[in-house]
Amino acid sequence: NAGVTQTPKFQVLKTGQSMTLQCAQDMNHEYMSWYRQDPGMGLRLIHYSVGAGITDQGEVPNGYNVSRSTTEDFPLRLLSAAPSQTSVYFCASSYSATGVDSPLHFGNGTRLTVT
Amino acid sequence: SQELEQSPQSLIVQEGKNLTINCTSSKTLYGLYWYKQKYGEGLIFLMMLQKGGEEKSHEKITAKLDEKKQQSSLHITASQPSHAGIYLCGADIKGAQKLVFGQGTRLTINP
Numbered sequence: 666n667a668g669v670t671q672t673p674k675f676q677v678l679k680t681g682q683s684m685t686l687q688c689a690q691d692m693n694h695e696y697m698s699w700y701r702q703d704p705g706m707g708l709r710l711i712h713y714s715v716g717a718g719i720t721d722q723g724e725v726p727n728g729y730n731v732s733r734s735t736t737e738d739f740p741l742r743l744l745s746a747a748p749s750q751t752s753v754y755f756c757a758s759s760y761s762a763t764g765v766d767s768p769l770h771f772g773n774g775t776r777l778t779v780t
Numbered sequence: 781s782q783e784l785e786q787s788p789q790s791l792i793v794q795e796g797k798n799l800t801i802n803c804t805s806s807k808t809l810y811g812l813y814w815y816k817q818k819y820g821e822g823l824i825f826l827m828m829l830q831k832g833g834e835e836k837s838h839e840k841i842t843a844k845l846d847e848k849k850q851q852s853s854l855h856i857t858a859s860q861p862s863h864a865g866i867y868l869c870g871a872d873i874k875g876a877q878k879l880v881f882g883q884g885t886r887l888t889i890n891p
Contacts, residue, residue, distance in 0.1 A: 669822075698879070700881075705789070705883060706883060707784075707786075707868060707881045707882050707883040707884050708823075708868065708870070708881040709881075710878055710879070710880065713878065723878060724880070755822060755823070757823075768813060768825040768828055769813070769823075769825070769870075769879060770825070771815075771822040771823040771824075772822055773821060773822040774821070774822055
């Protein structure tokens, strides 16, 4: 199994540009989530989904959109990139619909730089 | 997340020494997870603790959750270079569908 696959691995954007970070999992996991990792701040939850068609906001949702049209895919959209969105983004998934009684499986991350 | 505080934030130890990393919350932890991250890579799941007083071990790493379920510790015995990386604790604090993480502890092992 490939597990959780994130693309691209690296991306440079100019302020105001939009883009989509892709996330796919092949483990039939119900729960999927997006985190950003910044120095000294650990992982912060952006958006999450407990199943296809259901999404909700995490700690830092502003400037990001998500959708969950299939169980496998959970793309993260940056509508108008800002330098404050420079970060490493991680997608994660787990079996449980609650996402807290089974371990999260993480992708390898997307390193985004906004200039 | 400030809801989970990890200490220390950085740790340098001599190879072969023991070490402890702490993860503390002022609220009840409904599920506590420990992950390890090698520099520039994703997170690898280490252990999950759910019951007060629970203790789990994997190779030379032991994690405990206190009786009140508000603090967890990760202990590494006889550290090795392969233990180097960033250790993060994550927990469901509010009993909701969200896993929040501490700031992480950067562990360096000197030969």
